[in-house]
Amino acid sequence: xxxxxxxxxxxxxxxxxxxxxxxxxxxxxxxxxxxxxxxxxxxxxxxxxxxxxxxxxxxxxxxxxxxxxxxxxxxxxxxxxxxxxxxxxxxxxxxxxxxxxxxxxxxxxxxxxxxxxxxxxxxxxxxxxxxxxxxxxxxxxxxxxxxxxxxxxxxxxxxxxxxxxxxxxxxxxxxxxxxxxxxxxxxxxxxxxxxxxxxxxxxxxxxxxxxxxxxxxxxxxxxxxxxxxxxxxxxxxxxxxxxxxxxxxxxxxxxxxxxxxxxxxxxxxxxxxxxxxxxxxxxxxxxxxxxxxxxxxxxxxxxxxxxxxxxxxxxxxxxxxxxxxxxxxxxxxxxxxxxxxxxxxxxxxxxxxxxxxxxxxxxxxxxxxxxxxxxxxxxxxxxxxxxxxxxxxxxxxxxxxxxxxxxxxxxxxxxxxxxxxxxxxxxxxxxxxxxxxxxxxxxxxxxxxxxxxxxxxxxxxxxxxxxxxxxxxxxxxxxxxxxxxxxxxxxxxxxxxxxxxxxxxxxxxxxx
Ligand SMILES: Nc1ncnc2c1ncn2[C@@H]1O[C@H](COP(=O)(O)OP(=O)(O)OP(=O)(O)O)[C@@H](O)[C@H]1O
Ligand SMILES: [Mg+2]
Numbered sequence: 001x002x003x004x005x006x007x008x009x010x011x012x013x014x015x016x017x018x019x020x021x022x023x024x025x026x027x028x029x030x031x032x033x034x035x036x037x038x039x040x041x042x043x044x045x046x047x048x049x050x051x052x053x054x055x056x057x058x059x060x061x062x063x064x065x066x067x068x069x070x071x072x073x074x075x076x077x078x079x080x081x082x083x084x085x086x087x088x089x090x091x092x093x094x095x096x097x098x099x100x101x102x103x104x105x106x107x108x109x110x111x112x113x114x115x116x117x118x119x120x121x122x123x124x125x126x127x128x129x130x131x132x133x134x135x136x137x138x139x140x141x142x143x144x145x146x147x148x149x150x151x152x153x154x155x156x157x158x159x160x161x162x163x164x165x166x167x168x169x170x171x172x173x174x175x176x177x178x179x180x181x182x183x184x185x186x187x188x189x190x191x192x193x194x195x196x197x198x199x200x201x202x203x204x205x206x207x208x209x210x211x212x213x214x215x216x217x218x219x220x221x222x223x224x225x226x227x228x229x230x231x232x233x234x235x236x237x238x239x240x241x242x243x244x245x246x247x248x249x250x251x252x253x254x255x256x257x258x259x260x261x262x263x264x265x266x267x268x269x270x271x272x273x274x275x276x277x278x279x280x281x282x283x284x285x286x287x288x289x290x291x292x293x294x295x296x297x298x299x300x301x302x303x304x305x306x307x308x309x310x311x312x313x314x315x316x317x318x319x320x321x322x323x324x325x326x327x328x329x330x331x332x333x334x335x336x337x338x339x340x341x342x343x344x345x346x347x348x349x350x351x352x353x354x355x356x357x358x359x360x361x362x363x364x365x366x367x368x369x370x371x372x373x374x375x376x377x378x379x380x381x382x383x384x385x386x387x388x389x390x391x392x393x394x395x396x397x398x399x400x401x402x403x404x405x406x407x408x409x410x411x412x413x414x415x416x417x418x419x420x421x422x423x424x425x426x427x428x429x430x431x432x433x434x435x436x437x438x439x440x441x442x443x444x445x446x447x448x449x450x451x452x453x454x455x456x457x458x459x460x461x462x463x464x465x466x467x468x469x470x471x472x473x474x475x476x477x478x479x480x481x482x483x484x485x486x487x488x489x490x491x492x493x494x495x496x497x498x499x500x501x502x503x504x505x506x507x508x509x510x511x512x
Contacts, residue, residue, distance in 0.1 A: 014028070015027075031200060037201065038218040042445070044400035045222055045224065045412075048412060056084040059076045085167075091162055092171065098146045100146050104157050129160070136190055155176075163194075177205075191214055212235075212236075245442075252446075256295075257458065258454070265325075266290070267287060271322045283318055284485070284486040285323075290431065293458065294479065296463070304506065305485070310347060310466065315336045315340050327344075361407065400415050431461070431463075470499045478493070480497050482502055490512015
């Protein structure tokens with residue numbers, strides 16, 4: 001095979017088929033040694049599949065074509081899960097894989113602990129962990145229990161775990177989808193450090209701005225096909241988006257024509273305790289109101305209490321100690337998600353794996369699960385009505401699946417998110433709470449979700465949307481409430497919103 005020392009990895013005509021789906025179709029491209037190479041494409045384009053081929057999840061023989069690594073064909077065996085890592089290919093998956101109750105060091109060396117005379121050498125384990133962490137300037141203690149870390153640090157541990165002594169290629173599959181702006185900056189610093197150490201990096205993300213901060217070149221996939229590889233310096237955001245979606249996209253946020261009405265939902269000075277630790281106050285005074293047919297954006301840093309707030313309103317988290325929640329002027333007390341739904345309040349949760357989806361169930365059932373009463377006639381489920389309604393949501397959100405009977409875990413990450421959204425939209429709520437609804441969703445589908453939000457609000461449904469993307473909050477909301485340290489720190493009209501103002505309130509520099 002031809003040796004070209006500048007090229008560390010080459011895909012030659014790679015095709016990967018699943019029943020009813022061609023996830024990759026004759027994809028060919030090269031990755032240069034030492035570069036940061038971005039891969040982008042819509043949900044279901046085949047990005048994660050490509051990375052799973054590199055890591056041996058789909059071993060040699062389960063796909064067509066060739067993967068050339070350091071001048072030789074990569075032939076990973078099905079039987080050996082550590083083979084890719086041993087050959088220097090490290091991968092950080094789309095979903096975090098750490099064990100929360102174990103320490104950082106135990107996680108980093110899980111399954112490959114240093115053993116001496118039949119026992120784990122804990123001193124060496126922690127020393128080696130400390131060495132990796134400090135080599136790449138990761139500011140985490142090896143002895144810390146993982147569940148006490150924020151997502152940003154968990155992500156670092158995830159990377160440290162993937163990097164063994166001889167890592168040559170590091171693959172990051174949507175590493176920043178749960179990170180705050182500051183944490184993303186930190187990660188970028190770590191990646192630059194890795195580059196200095198000669199590590200080649202493959203970077204997958206839906207936050208397209210990041211490609212322009214960090215990558216040297218970008219490959220675009222669409223429907224499993226390689227569309228182009230180009231130096232980042234020759235691209236810009238508009239070009240990248242139109243290459244990805246195959247058409248020009250003029251606006252990122254569709255214009256709605258809403259006219260919010262009277263106030264229907266009010267939260268007044270809400271205080272609540274952690275249900276598992278009554279010493280800890282998780283909400284320290286939150287107030288806002290919501291009008292009929294309005295979209296209220298909730299901005300704030302990661303950890304500012306936004307998710308805790310909406311989970312508490314939904315009856316699934318904090319123990320309310322004082323304050324009031326009113327719906328249509330009447331005080332309500334919600335003790336479970338079931339009660340919330342009876343009041344017409346729905347929540348699209350942040351963590352789709354834990355709260356949103358039953359992965360082994362079909363896509364169809366996942367959409368209709370919370371809404372089966374709509375299709376029940378004389379104690380029987382009207383299958384065709386269920387299918388018809390679910391199909392219409394799957395179509396409008398462009399869920400990419402061979403059919404709705406496939407299990408939810410066969411969907412790509414972003415398409416799973418669309419299923420969760422469909423499920424809650426079908427329940428026809430009066431108040432719809434969406435916690436980071438477009439996380440991990442590609443630009444085209446984001447636009448579809450925004451359009452749906454516009455339609456819903458125009459039909460009179462009120463929406464509360466948590467978002468970490470400032471552009472999105474400003475682009476979609478009528479008013480914006482900013483949270484800081486478990487309190488609401490100001491609400492204002494979107495016409496008065498600037499990113500600076502939101503950041504000042506979110507960081508507590510100014511008070512609203
Ligand atoms: N185990 C599987 N069984 C069946 N189909 C699968 C499986 N894994 C992936 N697919 C399908 O292959 C296609 C590519 O999926 P992949 O996960 O690679 O997409 P992706 O580009 O990573 O998308 P996302 O941005 O949403 O993460 C999708 O249509 C997906 O439904
Ligand atoms: Mg993916």
